[in-house]
Amino acid sequence: MKFLVICRRELSSVFGAFIAYILLAVFLLLSGYFFYSDLIFFILFGGFTLATGLWQFFFLDMRLVAMLVLPLVTMRLLAEEKKLGTIELLWTYPVRDGEIVLGKFLAAWLFFIAMLVPTGIGPLVFYHYQPYAVAPVLAGYLGMLLLGSAFIACGLFVSSLTENQVVCAMVTYGILVLFWFITWNEEAGMQEIMRLLLGLSLFDRFFNFTRGVIDTKDVAFFAMFVGFFLFLTWQSLAARSWRGVR
Amino acid sequence: MIAAERLTKRFGAFTAIEDVSFEVGAGEIVGFLGPNGAGKSTTMRILAGVFPPTRGRVRIAGYDVVADPLRARARVGYFPERVSVYLDMTVAHYLTYVGEMKGLRRREARRQGAAALESCGLEAVRQRLIGTLSKGFRQRIGIAQALTGTPSVLLLDEPTSGLDPEQVAEMRALIRGLRHERTVLLSTHILPEVEAICDRVIIIHRGRVLALDTPANLNRRVRPNSVVQVEVRGPAAEVARTLGDVPGVLAVHTDATGNGTVALTVSTAPDRDLREALASAVTQNGWGLRELRIRALTLEEIFLSLVATEPSETIDEIPGDLPA
Numbered sequence: 001m002k003f004l005v006i007c008r009r010e011l012s013s014v015f016g017a018f019i020a021y022i023l024l025a026v027f028l029l030l031s032g033y034f035f036y037s038d039l040i041f042f043i044l045f046g047g048f049t050l051a052t053g054l055w056q057f058f059f060l061d062m063r064l065v066a067m068l069v070l071p072l073v074t075m076r077l078l079a080e081e082k083k084l085g086t087i088e089l090l091w092t093y094p095v096r097d098g099e100i101v102l103g104k105f106l107a108a109w110l111f112f113i114a115m116l117v118p119t120g121i122g123p124l125v126f127y128h129y130q131p132y133a134v135a136p137v138l139a140g141y142l143g144m145l146l147l148g149s150a151f152i153a154c155g156l157f158v159s160s161l162t163e164n165q166v167v168c169a170m171v172t173y174g175i176l177v178l179f180w181f182i183t184w185n186e187e188a189g190m191q192e193i194m195r196l197l198l199g200l201s202l203f204d205r206f207f208n209f210t211r212g213v214i215d216t217k218d219v220a221f222f223a224m225f226v227g228f229f230l231f232l233t234w235q236s237l238a239a240r241s242w243r244g245v246r
Numbered sequence: 247m248i249a250a251e252r253l254t255k256r257f258g259a260f261t262a263i264e265d266v267s268f269e270v271g272a273g274e275i276v277g278f279l280g281p282n283g284a285g286k287s288t289t290m291r292i293l294a295g296v297f298p299p300t301r302g303r304v305r306i307a308g309y310d311v312v313a314d315p316l317r318a319r320a321r322v323g324y325f326p327e328r329v330s331v332y333l334d335m336t337v338a339h340y341l342t343y344v345g346e347m348k349g350l351r352r353r354e355a356r357r358q359g360a361a362a363l364e365s366c367g368l369e370a371v372r373q374r375l376i377g378t379l380s381k382g383f384r385q386r387i388g389i390a391q392a393l394t395g396t397p398s399v400l401l402l403d404e405p406t407s408g409l410d411p412e413q414v415a416e417m418r419a420l421i422r423g424l425r426h427e428r429t430v431l432l433s434t435h436i437l438p439e440v441e442a443i444c445d446r447v448i449i450i451h452r453g454r455v456l457a458l459d460t461p462a463n464l465n466r467r468v469r470p471n472s473v474v475q476v477e478v479r480g481p482a483a484e485v486a487r488t489l490g491d492v493p494g495v496l497a498v499h500t501d502a503t504g505n506g507t508v509a510l511t512v513s514t515a516p517d518r519d520l521r522e523a524l525a526s527a528v529t530q531n532g533w534g535l536r537e538l539r540i541r542a543l544t545l546e547e548i549f550l551s552l553v554a555t556e557p558s559e560t561i562d563e564i565p566g567d568l569p570a
Contacts, residue, residue, distance in 0.1 A: 005346045009332070016334050085330030090389070092294040093347040094320040241297040244257045 006103025034061035037124035043064035071172035074155025136212025143209020146222035153163035253302035277444035278433035294324040323392030348395035360392035428520030480533030
């Protein structure tokens with residue numbers, strides 16, 4: 001259970017720094033604003049249902065905020081340990097590399113949950129005045145959790161490659177934006193390639209959740225995406241055996 | 247307690263260490279001596295489990311570092327060359343965290359952390375953030391972190407580097423206090439440090455082990471005679487002849503002449519201080535004695551002499567650019 005020790009230390013370090021509260025505040029402010037404006041839009045122009053008229057826009061907007069904020073959460077995870085050199089001591093404690101990766105991932109994931117929970121205030125207040133079917137909202141939040149996990153796993157991997165946090169955030173943005181835009185140019189791509197790319201696109205997978213649809217294929221995709229990047233992170237830590245330690 | 251068998255580590259085409267073998271018995275303090283870049287840190291890192299060797303194997307208390315890493319590492323306390331601790335934690339919290347990482351329960355981790363604080367003289371700063379402490383304190387926190395979890399083997403990579411003289415003395419006293427309780431491998435490039443605290447010395451150079459012996463034996467091996475440096479105002483040839491006649495002097499070498507003065511290197515029998523005899527020989531002749539001092543052998547000279555006395559099949563080249 002050493003990964004819990006790592007996770008706890010990481011969280012206390014995250015919440016001990018000012019930047020955590022900035023990130024939380026910005027995330028909450030932006031998602032609160034999006035909820036408000038999407039709600040106004042729905043009231044003024046309406047839609048067929050709440051799910052397609054309001055929740056879909058809310059989650060699609062929140063996705064952007066998550067993409068903006070999460071790389072800033074993950075950039076320090078391993079990069080800072082490498083820069084400080086604390087990772088060398090970590091490697092000499094009786095703990096597996098996998099537990100280090102897991103502990104770091106879990107810490108960022110819990111921080112993400114701490115970011116997500118307050119965004120429920122808007123929908124909660126809305127429910128107080130106008131009760132609605134909650135299932136689509138829960139599906140949307142599940143989608144957010146899965147999408148966030150994918151962002152975190154990707155950011156954690158990049159963080160294992162460099163000790164420069166700015167480089168780390170930039171490269172993570174690069175990868176995530178690429179995964180986002182990968183299917184935009186549908187006409188240009190050959191059909192077979194397009195099908196493959198659609199299968200890989202994080203955001204197309206996310207789309208179903210925003211409409212209140214939970215497809216096990218989508219859940220499995222996110223699980224595999226996370227697993228793949230955690231595996232890469234694990235391999236990247238193991239690379240010290242031939243790359244050495246600064 | 248520590249058994250290293252034919253360790254070789256390569257990074258790409260670069261060979262950091264080659265065929266390094268040694269054993270350290272329980273309760274011993276062994277010095278690991280070598281110039282910068284000799285492969286000390288690489289060897290220490292392999293022993294601590296940071297990365298595996300390319301070839302060879304290490305056993306700590308009987309457990310293979312590569313095949314059984316968790317058991318082996320649980321018995322090792324490691325002090326890295328670059329002391330790095332989390333700057334945003336208090337000293338007490340950090341040591342509790344280290345204890346937990348080493349597999350202790352929370353309460354036991356707290357207790358051992360407090361004990362390590364005490365033995366390293368950190369009680370006054372236990373609630374301070376590590377980032378606000380000086381290098382000397384951080385170094386001690388590094389030692390405290392190695393001691394936490396009561397590992398039987400301690401690997402200390404240059405624990406006194408960067409400390410002021412008083413702190414160096416304290417650190418040495420601390421390490422000497424571990425004798426018999428723990429097995430200590432202490433790397434350094436400072437010779438007096440090894441002489442002060444170590445039972446045996448491993449000398450490593452360019453990734454190979456040159457010698458493995460007690461400090462006294464090594465001294466005998468590399469210091470067959472003492473050397474006195476003399477500078478005299480007087481006729482060069484005559485001064486050299488006169489000093490050569492002083493009883494106990496083995497050889498006189500003229501280093502430089504000029505401006506009516508002469509600088510000489512006088513080799514004398516070991517363990518004899520001939521400075522007064524040399525001084526009176528100079529003054530009796532009416533020459534001016536400008537300088538007279540015993541020259542301690544530098545680490546460089548010790549390495550050079552060790553390299554020169556090694557059989558040629560283990561050493562294939564004479565180093566010319568050793569840092570002192």
